[in-house]
Amino acid sequence: MVNDQEKIVSSKYIRNRTITSFALFFLLIVAGLFSWRWLTHQPEDNSVPRPLRAVLNGNEKFFTNFIYSPSNVSRTYSPTYAAPKVRVNGDDGMGEDFDVTAWKLQVVRSPGDTLFISLDEIKSLPKTDITFDFKCIEGWSQVTHWAGVKFSDFVKKYNLTSECAMQYVGLNTPDKKYYVGIDTRSILQPQTILCYEMNGKPLPMNQGYPLRLIIPVKYGIKHLKRIGTIFFSNSKPKDYWYERGYDYYAGL
């Protein structure tokens, strides 16, 4: 008895199906190879083929418009969880020829209007500390403990509210060899600090003495060590790792 569900098929039918499947399989491989060739031969935008950069930029728009909220905070830990031995990673813009004694933080309010702020002045502002899981795009992370002044408090104290209406904040090392750009909303998030202490002690030289950025909502690439200048802009400030193919937003 033949079941209703069963179908008698001829060997010719099976052969045709097999040939079609193989032809399709082969065509897809060829299409894949051609697409890959096309993609890798596209002009680059900041070290990434343009179509891929368009996807990264699209992700950034999506996150900044729909997902980002200043109330999204990074998880914090008790300082007892902080690593005593903190990893040192990246020394661009941290050359030996740095005159610590002459250092002042420069805040460019507008071209020709720069504030020069000493470390003592920064230390006189309300101090906050944070212990969080510091994440590097290289794939490591470490719970670390930092202290300094909230960027948002700093903005209030130095009347930078109107400058913060601009979309981006740029930061450079004094020698301008390392530089980052950060969307203003993320830098104003309450966990972002201008940091001068690590594990309760002044920042070690290789960790950014006298002042570094700590911004837990971003990957390590944005936590610029040894801040020289801060400025504001409506266009994306130059960004070291962005130029080398990374995502500009670099959010977590």
Ligand SMILES: Nc1nc2c(c(=O)[nH]1)N[C@H]1C(S)=C(S)[C@@H](COP(=O)(O)O)O[C@H]1N2
């Ligand atoms: N000036 C400067 N800041 C920098 C870097 C750098 O090369 N130069 N590297 C960044 C990267 S990729 C990471 S992961 C963190 C590492 O901070 P740490 O050395 O305190 O661990 O610093 C960031 N800030």
Ligand SMILES: [Mo]
């Ligand atoms: Mo990093």
